[in-house]
Amino acid sequence: MELTAEAFKLYTWLFSSIWMRKPVIILSSDLKDAHEHIARLLPIIPRYRRFYISGIVPQRFPVWLKNPNIFTSNDAHVLEKSILSSFDEEKHASGYTLQLINFNTSEIFFRNILTKIDRGWIAFSTIRAEQLTEIFENYSPEFRHLGKCTFIFLNSRPRKINVEAKLMRTYMSGAKLPTQNLIQRKMEEIRYSAEYLVSEIENGHYFYQAEIQELFGFDHASFEKCLDLIQTEFHIDVKRYIRRTSTKMKRLQNKIMKLKGVLYVATLKNNQILGIKKAASCDKVPMESIKEFNRFIQDFADEFGMDAPDRLLIDFKRNTKFIAIVSKSDQQEQSLFCFFLDNQTPVASFLREADEVIKKEWHLKYRNGSEENSIPRAVQ
């Protein structure tokens, strides 16, 4: 599929709106043309969604979807009741989410039904844009044009769309079936991760951002997408349950990563991962094993009757060195800094440089009187 830059952008927004269940209206005097836009995106719309179709359905449209539910009633009252109750039911039943596609939408349908649903619908219509602005006066719609169509993103257009843009590029670049499957797999992966987090949140747990990213192998954009999905599909304000990697921790780790030969840095406190930064060339590091090292050091005195070590160093034959540095704050809170170095980097010089960075950051925090002054003690 060849797309202009403008069309690509618009399709990505449309794809993102559907995935994140933001209401979208497509206006056109030629509805056949409008339907084509959405038909192109149907293969990459999440398969786990339950599709509901209403209005004057174009002949070929149901064929593009697998087993959609079609509202066929001509009675406006019955239609309103069944659509609204389906959405209401979804809010209380976990496990599935709805996507309503309404064709040839009338002004009454907009007023009576769609104004009452804040998520998960796409409507095709031929009515005038001014009428819509009046109907959805409580929204801040954003209008975009492509060919004969006007796309209206009711809650303004989607903003963070890195994941979607990447998936759209994949969709357009490769063979049809494999790319569709890749995209569906990515969406399923994010969905399952969201489900897992929701179940943990319901059990009263909270999470560290770095911990989740490491656990699911997510980059920052995928992590954010997972949180958005929890919000939109599970109606949970997930941000309250996530402990984000602090800016100061990020700055400290960025500085350490700039040192020569550093491939990886991770910080743990109370066996929770506070932050991870790694070079692109660094493979996945088994975090559970690092946590076991952390426990080994923490329980050292009790288990072995000796003073706990301040440092652990493992020199691998192939090409890396692993270093763990224990750092205690004035409040005796213990953090563990873990590093991977390439084999050419001398340990002594690295430790000296890392010591300087950590000292500087610590003194900075100490001067500012920040709560984070507990992170690193200067390396001995």
Added chain:
Amino acid sequence: MIEDLAREQIENVGKKFETIAHCDHILLIDKNGQIASHNFVDEQNAMNIRSVMRKAIMLTNKFSREGRFGKHKDIVLEGDFGKIMITNAPISGYFIALIGSINMNSGMIHAMIEESGIKSVN
């Protein structure tokens, strides 16, 4: 047979290590962390060290296997107690563990092990 020969070798080189390389004790251990030969006087201390080394080797092996980092050369633990260094012995399946001051130098230790003539009977 290996243990008999290694014990003798370790005891011989141990004395040399103590004087040169800031190393107080030298031990030969197998992959399970069992001491095959040691020059500890304090048995309780020896037991603690043995447990530490067994755990350190076990965790490192697991870490290395899960991360596919390949085999390890040295494991070093540093603290107020000084330094514990576990390195591969020239005898297959065995490690040499050294306990010494913080100044114990791994480069020197490697050179000394090479020169010491500790070798497999096979």
